[in-house]
Amino acid sequence: MSAPKVGIFGLTGCAGDQLQILNCEDELLRIAERVEIVDWVMARSQNDSNTPLDVAFVEGVVATERDLAYLKSIRARSRTLVALGTCAVWGGLPAMRNELPREVLRREVYAGGAEFLDTREARPATDFVPFEFRLPGCPIERHEFLRLLNAILCGGKPEFLNVPVCWECKTRENLCRVVHYKEVCCGAMTRAGCGARCPSHGVPCAGCRGPVEEPNYDANITMFQDRGISWVEIARKMEAFSAPVWMKLGLEREHARERARGGRS
């Protein structure tokens, strides 16, 4: 049996998830023994952009028409499609203020003369085509990527912890950023896997890995408010990552109401 054909692709983004694959320094050469990477623009010249792929990894948001066409062409030639990183899975930072029209943003950044830019509302790749696997993280964790790749190559399904960051934070015996420091920490709503890296370094969780399954936003918001944290402060923190998800839950409407009421900012 020949080695499975693999493609690694980047839409609009920082290439951080592709870099994390290159950062698997100890494993990279062994990965190359087990799969045949035929299309990886970031790390290869002479790419084959037509062969059908057994596995394709896609990172980034769809922020241009070109991204969308590219994504559809990748889907069409891949048997297993994997979304890598929070941008591809949830939208991430580029999607945090989708309520602002792109023309306004374009004018603010480039002033006049950039009308030729191909630009559209930044949305996660998972909004447009079906994906077999989703691996969030900003960037993805190397050990999770290796586990996922291994599972795919073995024909199985990877098992990931379906718990919030708080779970890992407790096992590291950190003091709680909410209870002890009265900060907005997204740990209770965010998917674990990072080893609670930020709280372990004294920084509250920003929610960069996107929501855990069935996050209880209401209870969390009440918990923050009980500690005297204002709505504006809560929304500010929570709207940064995975904003589209949180916005859908009405957080933004609540935020606007609070602002209209003259809430403390």
Added chain:
Amino acid sequence: MSKRTLSIPHLGRVEGHGGIYVRIEDDEVREVNLEVYEGSRYYEALLRGKHVDDVQGIITRVCAICSASHTVAALMALEDALGITVSTRTHTLRGLLLLGSTIESHALHIFALALPDFFHVPSVLELAASHPREVTFGLKLKQLGNRIQEGSVDVPSTRSTRASEGSAASRTSASCAPSGRNWRRRSNPWPARSS
């Protein structure tokens, strides 16, 4: 009159997206078009209205390869605006972070992005087949740069806290994890903020 065109729709082995088109007539380059079709994320505009606390976390994600430089630049700009002077220790630690970033990105550039051109192979993976010792060295060098940035360099004081050398996965997670618990117990450089 001889005419030639050179067209590379996707430039490979660079971070970012772009293509190039060159038209050559009589051994003379007549036209060069470089198309950069990177999507715009408008970070500058998205930053408006954000709290100073959130700026670094957003800006560091502008670029993966030089995230450390973006972090330090954002912090310096904010400190400049707020009139903050950092301690020598902070300054030195930032210098260390940037050196780690330089080691990592230069090793990445030399071994994974540029060197395959000189050996006429498509990527570092093919290079590893013909020059395994050199590529392994390059990857180790790159890993050193990453470990400096992650604060997980193998030095005697942290070796005892690193996970035992088990499977590849556990080794990776150990090197991703922030430095051991002894370090956190000894000192917390981020004291509670008054609220």
